Structures are given as C-alpha cells and as structure tokens.
Amino acid sequence: MINDLAAREDGPVRVSGWVEKVRDQRHVQFVVLRDESGAVQLVNGGVLREPDPENPRSDILVPRTRTISELTHGTFVTVGGELQHNERVKLGGVEIQIDEISVVTAALPDNPVADDSGIDVRLDWRFLDLRRPEQNLVFRIQTTFLHALRQVWVDRGLIEIQTPKLMASASESRAELFEVEYFEGKAFLAQSPQFFKQMAQAAGFGGIFEVGPAFRADPSFTSRHATEFTSIDMEISWVDSHVDVMDLHEELMVAGISAVEEKHGEEIQKLFGVELAVPSRPFPRIPLAEAKEIVKAEGYEIPRADADMDPEGERRIAAHVKQKYGYDFVFLTDYAASIRPFYHMRHEGDASLTNSYDLIYHGVEISTGAQREHRIEVLEAQAVEKGMDPAELGFYLDFFRYGVPPHGGFGMGLNRVLMLMLGQSSIRETTYLFRGPNRLLP
Amino acid sequence: MINDLAAREDGPVRVSGWVEKVRDQRHVQFVVLRDESGAVQLVNGGVLREPDPENPRSDILVPRTRTISELTHGTFVTVGGELQHNERVKLGGVEIQIDEISVVTAALPDNPVADDSGIDVRLDWRFLDLRRPEQNLVFRIQTTFLHALRQVWVDRGLIEIQTPKLMASASESRAELFEVEYFEGKAFLAQSPQFFKQMAQAAGFGGIFEVGPAFRADPSFTSRHATEFTSIDMEISWVDSHVDVMDLHEELMVAGISAVEEKHGEEIQKLFGVELAVPSRPFPRIPLAEAKEIVKAEGYEIPRADADMDPEGERRIAAHVKQKYGYDFVFLTDYAASIRPFYHMRHEGDASLTNSYDLIYHGVEISTGAQREHRIEVLEAQAVEKGMDPAELGFYLDFFRYGVPPHGGFGMGLNRVLMLMLGQSSIRETTYLFRGPNRLLP
Structure with a gap:
C-alpha cells in the first residue's frame, strides 16, 4: 500500500494504483500514482524518446518513456x-x-468528470467521482463509524438481525410505498424495519440492531431525501421510557465519533476542513414545546399548522443549543401524539x-426514537385513531x-449522519450510489 | 439478566422475562422464567388460595397466588x-x-404453536418460535459470526459499502428478477451486489465488503432457496487469481467459526448436539473436473447435461473429502465457462x-467466488457470447x-452457512423471517 512506503527503507x-497526474518534461517524467491509501510520486529519469544505438538500454528506455x-x-x-526518501x-x-x-x-483519454462538474455529472460517473480522496475518506469513515457502533452493541449482548425488505403491507405510510410484482400477487418494500424489530421484542431477543436499506417512494428532491x-x-x-433509549443512543454516537476522530481526525481536518468534536454526555434534551418557545422568543414563528417543527426551526434551536451549551447535538423530546x-x-x-x-445534529434531524406502546388494547386503539386498518396490521x-x-428504539439515517459530520451539503455526497425519483443509474 | 444470577450472592x-412453565401445586407454586440469556426457577412458598383472616399477610398472598x-x-x-443458591x-x-x-x-392462553407444530405453523408464529432457546441461539451465533468477519475486514483496511438494491436492470439473470413500480417507470431488485462491488474496484477502493439483502424471484420451494x-x-x-480470494475467504471462515466456537460452543453442543470444529487452513481444493471423476469412480454418474455438478454430487465429493481429509469444507475450482x-x-x-x-460446507454450496474479467474488450465479448445485451449493461x-x-471476490449466503453449521434441515430455521413464493407474512 502506498501509505506504507514512508515507513519503509x-x-x-x-x-499498483491509478494515474492521477503525469508531468512529461523533456528530460524527466513524473507520475502521481494513487491507491486507496494515498498517493506517491514516480520518477522516470531515463527519458529516451527515440531509439539510440549508442545507448545499450535503448530497447528498455524508449518503450518506457512512451508508455x-x-x-x-x-x-x-x-x-x-x-524507493528513495x-x-x-x-x-x-x-x-x-x-x-x-x-x-x-488503460483509461479512455477524456475524463467525463471535470473539476468543476456538477453533482449530476459526478453521480453519472460515480466510480470516477469516488476516486477523489475526500470521497474515499467518506467510506472509510463510514466503515469506522459502523464498526464502532456494532462493537458497543456486541459488547452489550445485543443481537444482530436482518429483517425482510419484502412485506405484505405498509410499515409506515401508504403514501410512500414501493410496490413489487410478487409472483401472482404484490409485495411492498419495507419503509423501515419497525414492525420486525418490535417482533424481536416479543420474541424475547432483548436488544437487537440492524444496519440495512430502507425504501421510501418519496418524490421530493431535497438534499436530505432519497428513495x-x-x-x-x-x-x-x-x-422505563424513551430516556433509556436516548442514553444508549448517545453512547453510540460518542463511540462512533470518537473512533472516527481517532482514526481519521487529521485527514478530515485536511480534506474537509472540519475539526471533529467528540461530544460529552449527556447531550442537551429539550421538550419540543419548550424548543418552540425558544425559537419563538428569538423571533422565529414556525409556519406550520400542525404541532411539528420545521427544518428552519430545527436549525434555529440547534444554533441556540450550540451557542448556549456548545453542543452539535440536541434531543428534542415529547412530540405531540398528533404528529407521531x-x-x-x-x-x-x-x-x-x-x-x-x-x-438533531448540526441543525438537521438524523433520527427518531421512542418508547413503543406494548399494551395491545392501547396500541389497537391508537392505530384506529390514526386511520390505520387493524385487519392489515x-x-x-x-x-x-x-x-x-x-x-423502545430508534432509526437513524447513516447517510445524513455522515453528511452532517463532514459538513457536506447533500446526502448524495455521502451515499455510495444515490437513488432518487430520477436516478437509478449507475 | 438471568444468566448473571448464578454468580451473584x-x-x-x-x-424480568416471560413465563415458560408453571407448576401450580397445592402448597407451592413454581414458575420457570426465561429471558434472552437463560431461564430461572421462581418459587412461591406462600400459597394462599382463599382469604384467611387469621393470616396477617392474606391480602398479599392471595392475589399473588392467583396471579x-x-x-x-x-x-x-x-x-x-x-435469590437463593x-x-x-x-x-x-x-x-x-x-x-x-x-x-x-399477558399472553393469550392458547399458544398457537405446539411442540409438534410443523415448520409452516412455526413460521406463521415466528415470534413465538423464536422464543425457543435454540432459535435464540441461532441469532446470537449470527451476531458473533458476522462481527468476527467484519473484524477481519476492518483489520485489513477493507471498506464497508451499502450498494443500492434498486437497479435499472438485471445484475444476474432476467429470469429471477423482481420488478418494482418506480414512479412513472420500472426498477428491479438487486439479485446480488455484483456490479456495484466491482464498481468499488474501478473507484480504487481496494477491498470492500457488504452484508445485505439480495432478492431472487425464484419459484422453487427447496430447503436452500428463498426469495x-x-x-x-x-x-x-x-x-493474481481466484486463489487469493479463496485464501482470504478461508481466513474469514476460520475467524467466524472460531469466534462462534469460543463464545457458543458449549451451548451449541447442548442445544443442537453439534460439536463445532474449527478447521485448519488451507481447506482442500479440488478442480471441478477432478471432483467429478472422483464421484464417478465412487459409482455416481452426475445426471446433468451441462458441465455442472448436481447437489447429490456435491454431497458425495464432500463426503469423500470428509473421509479422506477430515474437512467439512471443500473448494471446488475451475468451473467451466459455459456454466459461469x-x-x-x-x-x-x-x-x-x-x-x-x-x-462447499457439509455437502452444500454456500458461496461462489471468482477472479473477475477486468479487460473491457474481453468482458464485452463474453457478455455478448452469453446473450447479454451490451446496451443494457x-x-x-x-x-x-x-x-x-x-x-476478485465472493458472495456467500449467510442463512445457508448457519443452517449447515448447526445441522439444520432448512434455511427457514436460520432466517429471521423467511420469504418464499408463498410467504410474505409476518
């Protein structure tokens, strides 16, 4: 690996690697070669453009120079x-x-991605875009982050499950559901593992975790949504309540960010200009109603008819928390039943x-968590109240x-976490292959 | 946790846990209580069936006895x-x-799953089925196995990716493809991450790994297939060749099985009667043509028109390897191009x-691996030869x-590995929620 070279004699x-740059000077050629670990300069001092019968190494030097x-x-x-130091x-x-x-x-000579190409061209040629050191780093960070989370779960005896993505009905809302032709019938793609991770509770699994795909037929084109x-x-x-869930959630975030900071902190600073801060616990926790009062007192009226906060409100309460407590994270708690x-x-x-x-992380929602209703009479009544069909459930x-x-538990969007951690403007930058209403390729 | 009790004074x-058994004797009541870690006996020595004015604790004892x-x-x-030892x-x-x-x-009194219920009833009530200690163990083993694999990958600097499951075209064969309604158009569910994990190679990621769902619209009902x-x-x-892939594959299997043996070996012995053997390296490697000669020499003619081996042939070569070399694993290598x-x-x-x-593990194929063709001219010609449409590719x-x-790389079926490791007869036993042509519920 290239990043091992400096330590070698x-x-x-x-x-081996790919050519990043060639400087073809008259008497010397330089090549910058890159692999997934870093880049190194190659030098050809024996430049010979045309065969020279006087030079005994002509047969080697000419093809090398031309190559x-x-x-x-x-x-x-x-x-x-x-190798020379x-x-x-x-x-x-x-x-x-x-x-x-x-x-x-060999690569085709015309690189379809230029330094100033927009995100759509870069996504069209995502495999070339991913060669950029920042992009490579994103996925090494992802690896470290997920591994740190799993280490916490495994140490605590939680069980890893893989829930099915093919379902007979909706798990969240009928509106954003993908339909699959399933032999003679229909299936739907799981919008979340919600029902199946709760099943593990009834199965007596205790604690469980899963990292996997979720699907939403969401036609929106924001920087934070994907299908x-x-x-x-x-x-x-x-x-006892959602507080127990928040406690473990916090522990996970601290473990993940600590591991990333330790392993990649310097590179993140260099490539993204971001100083990664490992937060202390507990994170600030503010009931939603209070958070709304705070942003209102600071001059922002939330333009929503329902009881929810809007993205601008989330940004403002996050800014308030950052200024007052120095935290990039804040838990907003006790949401109204009408919007849950x-x-x-x-x-x-x-x-x-x-x-x-x-x-909320850097002003954007990354996760929803809750204690679940486990009393069947209450659960059934709440489902009916929300207009769900108990037969289908x-x-x-x-x-x-x-x-x-x-x-209780939570679901958290990995791509959003990475986007916010690295100060990126869109989850397109922190998703291996983004999927949106107009994008299924590559 | 219940399994911590023995070590306590x-x-x-x-x-807390669920009731596994109640023995309601005249003067004493016993309850076997289980949580995800184990089971413990509870004793009520203060049985009092009817209120007794003579007994000062009557108000406590009667309700407890009735409960x-x-x-x-x-x-x-x-x-x-x-607690009493x-x-x-x-x-x-x-x-x-x-x-x-x-x-x-409270649980409804009539348990829909009986001790002698068939697999279909058990799958209908999978969350009750999963309460059985063997089933709980399967998923703790899965957790340990996957974590050990990931530890090897992370230690070697491989990158974890999540490839999209929504695709614009088939990744393997058109025949077993699920179609999704995708806004105004169509998408397909990934049959494997094959194309996208190769994309990581072009992106210069070096080594990558993924554990995720794959989908096959396979109408078969065998013990080894799922949708x-x-x-x-x-x-x-x-x-340099597929040999490098096999070397790392072997290392992963040894790491995974070692970790499982160390953490769960005793329980596996107790609940499944299986003595888990940690294999030494290298595993036997036999070219397919030679394997076919061996089973033929032992009296089995493979009833196939193509160059492939059939499941019975795989069982027989595995038995041969087990007998001759003592291995539960065998790599069959150098498959004919016509069947790859x-x-x-x-x-x-x-x-x-x-x-x-x-x-092959215990006589059943668990994985296919290969070096990939990376030369575009050769790759394109091979695609055309196989009847693929280069435009779609x-x-x-x-x-x-x-x-x-x-x-190069491999894909391996987790549920099959667990099935064979534990001597189970079907992947239905080692899948959290099995999906087949007739099964989308729960």
Missing part, C-alpha cells in the same frame, strides 16, 4: 522501482525511481404527548397478544 | 424476590423466592475454464473503460 518496491507519455488519467498501472518531495517525502511500468487497464437509504436501527427491551406514528407510547396521564424524541398486532416487554 | 433481586395460577405461557412478568435446583443451581410478581403484558436472503459479499483488488456468468475471468490459454470456485461496462485493477 530505501530499496526495491512494487506498487508514460501515453498514460491517461485513471489508468491502472503496476510499477517496480527503487527525499525531503524535498512534498508528497509524503518519498519517490520511486521507475525500473519498469506496466499498464493493467433508498441506509437505516441504522436498534430496539431494546425493558425500558400510532406505535409511539403516550405520556401516562397526557395522551396528547408521546415518549419520543428526534435527534393483524400480523403486527399479534406480536402483542402473547406477552411482550416494555421496549 | 444470595439476596434481593429483580428479574401465578393464572399465568399463561409467554406472559411477560417482572419479579422481585430473594440451591444445588438441588437443576436449572442453574439457583432459585428465587417470590416477594412480588407483576404482569407486564430474499442475506448475502455476505467481499471484493478485493490486485488479485460472463464476468468470471477465464483461464489464460483455455477459455473453456474460469478462475472461479464454489465453497452499458453503465457496468463503463466501469472498465477508465482503468480498473485486477480483482
């Missing part, structure tokens, strides 16, 4: 040569004197409020008829 | 009481003298064979036009 090495002259951006090559080389302090170079696969996204889900038994799904548990003694929360309601512990 | 405890009498199987309860108690050597017991959620299953995928750059997908690389100098393998073929390293 001078001597023969072989490296390098013809290298196109992105071509994959394998190189053998001498050289302080004057800005790129890592080493360079490789080329002995031999062979083209593994397919990666959902991070957890559900735990024996909670039927399966959220309501306050004991005040059915207008739920035991629920949203987690039959299989789900059955989970609650044979004993189930009090439980 | 005698004294007051609180536990216990009425407990139904599966009801979730919370219990406070005195007692060697005569078979169940863990401890019992709890009940001080108070409260029902969290949705969990696929474990890996792809690595700079391989167009993207498998063929032998240099013999285009009739591919750089590919299947991994355009986005995929583009991956190879801008430089790509030699690479």
Whole structure:
C-alpha cells in the first residue's frame, strides 16, 4: 500500500494504483500514482524518446518513456522501482525511481468528470467521482463509524438481525410505498424495519440492531431525501421510557465519533476542513414545546399548522443549543401524539404527548426514537385513531397478544449522519450510489 | 439478566422475562422464567388460595397466588424476590423466592404453536418460535459470526459499502428478477451486489465488503432457496487469481467459526448436539473436473447435461473429502465457462475454464467466488457470447473503460452457512423471517 512506503527503507518496491497526474518534461517524467491509501510520486529519469544505438538500454528506455507519455488519467498501472526518501518531495517525502511500468487497464483519454462538474455529472460517473480522496475518506469513515457502533452493541449482548425488505403491507405510510410484482400477487418494500424489530421484542431477543436499506417512494428532491437509504436501527427491551433509549443512543454516537476522530481526525481536518468534536454526555434534551418557545422568543414563528417543527426551526434551536451549551447535538423530546406514528407510547396521564424524541445534529434531524406502546388494547386503539386498518396490521398486532416487554428504539439515517459530520451539503455526497425519483443509474 | 444470577450472592433481586412453565401445586407454586440469556426457577412458598383472616399477610398472598395460577405461557412478568443458591435446583443451581410478581403484558392462553407444530405453523408464529432457546441461539451465533468477519475486514483496511438494491436492470439473470413500480417507470431488485462491488474496484477502493439483502424471484420451494436472503459479499483488488480470494475467504471462515466456537460452543453442543470444529487452513481444493471423476469412480454418474455438478454430487465429493481429509469444507475450482456468468475471468490459454470456485460446507454450496474479467474488450465479448445485451449493461461496462485493477471476490449466503453449521434441515430455521413464493407474512 502506498501509505506504507514512508515507513519503509530505501530499496526495491512494487506498487499498483491509478494515474492521477503525469508531468512529461523533456528530460524527466513524473507520475502521481494513487491507491486507496494515498498517493506517491514516480520518477522516470531515463527519458529516451527515440531509439539510440549508442545507448545499450535503448530497447528498455524508449518503450518506457512512451508508455508514460501515453498514460491517461485513471489508468491502472503496476510499477517496480527503487524507493528513495527525499525531503524535498512534498508528497509524503518519498519517490520511486521507475525500473519498469506496466499498464493493467488503460483509461479512455477524456475524463467525463471535470473539476468543476456538477453533482449530476459526478453521480453519472460515480466510480470516477469516488476516486477523489475526500470521497474515499467518506467510506472509510463510514466503515469506522459502523464498526464502532456494532462493537458497543456486541459488547452489550445485543443481537444482530436482518429483517425482510419484502412485506405484505405498509410499515409506515401508504403514501410512500414501493410496490413489487410478487409472483401472482404484490409485495411492498419495507419503509423501515419497525414492525420486525418490535417482533424481536416479543420474541424475547432483548436488544437487537440492524444496519440495512430502507425504501421510501418519496418524490421530493431535497438534499436530505432519497428513495433508498441506509437505516441504522436498534430496539431494546425493558425500558422505563424513551430516556433509556436516548442514553444508549448517545453512547453510540460518542463511540462512533470518537473512533472516527481517532482514526481519521487529521485527514478530515485536511480534506474537509472540519475539526471533529467528540461530544460529552449527556447531550442537551429539550421538550419540543419548550424548543418552540425558544425559537419563538428569538423571533422565529414556525409556519406550520400542525404541532411539528420545521427544518428552519430545527436549525434555529440547534444554533441556540450550540451557542448556549456548545453542543452539535440536541434531543428534542415529547412530540405531540398528533404528529407521531400510532406505535409511539403516550405520556401516562397526557395522551396528547408521546415518549419520543428526534435527534438533531448540526441543525438537521438524523433520527427518531421512542418508547413503543406494548399494551395491545392501547396500541389497537391508537392505530384506529390514526386511520390505520387493524385487519392489515393483524400480523403486527399479534406480536402483542402473547406477552411482550416494555421496549423502545430508534432509526437513524447513516447517510445524513455522515453528511452532517463532514459538513457536506447533500446526502448524495455521502451515499455510495444515490437513488432518487430520477436516478437509478449507475 | 438471568444468566448473571448464578454468580451473584444470595439476596434481593429483580428479574424480568416471560413465563415458560408453571407448576401450580397445592402448597407451592413454581414458575420457570426465561429471558434472552437463560431461564430461572421462581418459587412461591406462600400459597394462599382463599382469604384467611387469621393470616396477617392474606391480602398479599392471595392475589399473588392467583396471579401465578393464572399465568399463561409467554406472559411477560417482572419479579422481585430473594435469590437463593440451591444445588438441588437443576436449572442453574439457583432459585428465587417470590416477594412480588407483576404482569407486564399477558399472553393469550392458547399458544398457537405446539411442540409438534410443523415448520409452516412455526413460521406463521415466528415470534413465538423464536422464543425457543435454540432459535435464540441461532441469532446470537449470527451476531458473533458476522462481527468476527467484519473484524477481519476492518483489520485489513477493507471498506464497508451499502450498494443500492434498486437497479435499472438485471445484475444476474432476467429470469429471477423482481420488478418494482418506480414512479412513472420500472426498477428491479438487486439479485446480488455484483456490479456495484466491482464498481468499488474501478473507484480504487481496494477491498470492500457488504452484508445485505439480495432478492431472487425464484419459484422453487427447496430447503436452500428463498426469495430474499442475506448475502455476505467481499471484493478485493490486485488479485493474481481466484486463489487469493479463496485464501482470504478461508481466513474469514476460520475467524467466524472460531469466534462462534469460543463464545457458543458449549451451548451449541447442548442445544443442537453439534460439536463445532474449527478447521485448519488451507481447506482442500479440488478442480471441478477432478471432483467429478472422483464421484464417478465412487459409482455416481452426475445426471446433468451441462458441465455442472448436481447437489447429490456435491454431497458425495464432500463426503469423500470428509473421509479422506477430515474437512467439512471443500473448494471446488475451475468451473467451466459455459456454466459461469460472463464476468468470471477465464483461464489464460483455455477459455473453456474460469478462475472461479464454489465453497462447499457439509455437502452444500454456500458461496461462489471468482477472479473477475477486468479487460473491457474481453468482458464485452463474453457478455455478448452469453446473450447479454451490451446496451443494457452499458453503465457496468463503463466501469472498465477508465482503468480498473485486477480483482476478485465472493458472495456467500449467510442463512445457508448457519443452517449447515448447526445441522439444520432448512434455511427457514436460520432466517429471521423467511420469504418464499408463498410467504410474505409476518
């Protein structure tokens, strides 16, 4: 790997990677070669453009010089040569004197992505876009973040499940449902693993987690929505309220961000200009009603008829929290029952409020969590009140008829977390292959 | 947690779980309570059936006695009481003298699943079926197995990706493709992440891995097929051949099985009667043609017109390997090009064979791996030869036009691995919620 070179002693090495840049000077050729770990400068000191009978190495030097002259951006090559440490080389302090170079696969000369290409062109050629060091870093961060979360879950004895994405009915709302031709009938794509992670509670699994795709037939084109996204889900038994869920949620965020900071903090600073802060616990927690009062007092009237906050309100309360407490995170809690799904548990003694929360990160909602209603009579009544068809929910309601512990959990959008962590403007930048109403390719 | 009780000293405890059994004797009541960690015996020594004015604790004892009498199987309860170590108690050597017991959620009295219920009834009520200790263990094993694999990948610097499951075209065969209504058009569900994990190679990601769902509109009803299953995928750059893929594949299997053996070996022995063996490396590797000769020499003529082996042939070669080398695993290698997908690389100098393998575990195929063809001209010709439409593959073929390293990888069915590891007869037993042509519920 290229980033291992600096630690090696001078001597023969072989490296492989793709051509990032070629400087073809009269007497010397330079190639910047990149692999997934970094970049290194290759040098050909033996430039010979035309056969020279006087030069005994003419047969080697001429083809090598021509090969390098013809290298196109992105071509994959394998190189053998001498590693030399050289302080004057800005790129890592080493360079490789080329002995031999062979083209593994050539790239077409015209790169369809230019430095100033817009997001749509970049997504059309996502595999080229992903070669940029920032983009590569996004997915190494993703790897570290998810692994840290899973380590917490595994250490606590939670069980990893894979819930089915093919369902017989809607799990959230009929409106944003993808329909699948399923043999002679129909199936639907899971909008979330909600029902199935609650099933694990009835099954006595205790705590469970899943990282997997979720699907929403959402026709919107915002920077935060996709028709397919990666959902991070957890559900735990024996909670007293949503507070227990927030506590573990917090612990996960701190573990994930700490691991990312430790492993990639310097690179994030360099490539994104972001100083990653590891938050202390607990994160600020503000009931939604209070948050609305705060932004109102600061001069913003939320332009919504329902009890919810709008994205601008979320930005403002986040700015308030950042300024007052220094946090990038805030839990907004106790949402009104009118804007929460039927399966959220309501306050004991005040059915207008739920035991629920949203987690806001850098002013944007990344997660919804709640204690779930586990009492079948109450659950059924809430479903009916929300206009759901109990017959269609039959299989789900059955989970609650044979004993189930009090439980709660959250779902969190991975791509949003990464977008906000790295100060990006769209989840298109932090999704491996974005899917939207107009985008199914590549 | 219940399995922590044995290590605790005698004294007051609180536990929660579901009722597995009630023995309601005249003067004493026993309850077996289970949580996800294990089971414990509860004892009510203060049985009092009717109010007794002579007894000062009558008001407490009568309701408690009645509560216990009425407990139904599966009801979730919370219990406070005195922990007592007692060697005569078979169940863990401890019992709890009940001080108070409260029902969290009651279960309906008639359990729809009986001890002798068939697999279909059990799947209808999967959440009750999953309460069986064997079933709970399956998913704790899954957790341990996947975490061990990911640890190897992360330690080696591989990148975790989530590839889209919504695609514009088929990734494997048109025949087994699910179609999705996608706004005004159509999408298809990914049959494998094949194209997208190869895209990561063109993107210079080096090595990548993914654990996620794959979808096959396969109308068959065998014990090994599902319409949705969990696929474990890996792809690595700079391989010399499929041998490099097999080497890492082996390492992963050993790491996964070691971790499972260490953490769950005893329980597996107890609940499944299986002595889990951690294999040494390398696993036996036999070219398919040779494997066919071996089973033929042992008296089995493979009843197939094409060059492939049939399931019975796989069982027989596995038995041969087990007997001769003591291995539960065998790599069958160098499959004929005629029975492999167009993207498998063929032998240099013999285009009739591919750089590919299947991994057989306990006689059943669990994985297919290969070096991929990365030379665009060859790849395109092989696609055409296989009757694929290059126009429809355009986005995929583009991956190879801008430089790509030699690479290879495998896809492996998680549910099959678990089925075979635990000596189960069907992946229905080792899938959280099985999906088949007739099954979309729960």
